[in-house]
Amino acid sequence: MLSEQAKQRIRDLLNTYETRQSALIPALHIAQGDQGWLSAETQVEVAQVLELTPQMVREVVTFYTMFLQKPAGKYLLQVCRNLSCSLRGGHRLAQQIEDKLKIKEGETTQDGKFTLISVECLGSCGTAPVMMVNDRYVEDLTPQALDRMLAELT
Numbered sequence: 001m002l003s004e005q006a007k008q009r010i011r012d013l014l015n016t017y018e019t020r021q022s023a024l025i026p027a028l029h030i031a032q033g034d035q036g037w038l039s040a041e042t043q044v045e046v047a048q049v050l051e052l053t054p055q056m057v058r059e060v061v062t063f064y065t066m067f068l069q070k071p072a073g074k075y076l077l078q079v080c081r082n083l084s085c086s087l088r089g090g091h092r093l094a095q096q097i098e099d100k101l102k103i104k105e106g107e108t109t110q111d112g113k114f115t116l117i118s119v120e121c122l123g124s125c126g127t128a129p130v131m132m133v134n135d136r137y138v139e140d141l142t143p144q145a146l147d148r149m150l151a152e153l154t
């Protein structure tokens with residue numbers, strides 16, 4: 001269940017955004033921050049707080065890869081696979097993570113430490129290739145830097 005604090009923060013969004021629909025994405029970020037992921041129950045709760053239909057919430061959750069529909073590992077690795085990052089080796093970095101951690105995209109390591117997903121542009125194309133580790137940007141990634149980072153986290 002969403003915490004009371006998260007529900008209040010979502011209600012407060014309604015003072016900032018013109019429509020309930022426009023508050024939905026930030027509301028889902030709050031809910032995901034509160035719960036770690038967006039279960040069907042959490043989605044219904046968000047719908048209730050914003051007075052939207054559960055279907056409206058579900059459509060947004062399933063459209064954006066940044067919204068997690070199942071629990072993630074301690075470290076959520078989000079690798080950008082959009083154009084700038086792909087041209088600068090982003091897909092090879094994703095492959096490197098898959099090989100190193102022995103998981104495929106969308107999977108979590110057996111020890112629950114890492115989840116790998118690919119995402120659309122992270123808005124930092126000038127420092128491609130880019131990934132995020134939880135809320136932290138990792139930019140200008142090289143295979144060597146990625147190796148070092150994974151070693152530090154394991």
Ligand code: FES
Nearest residue numbers: 080082085122124
């Ligand atoms: S294309 Fe990767 S950050 Fe924009």
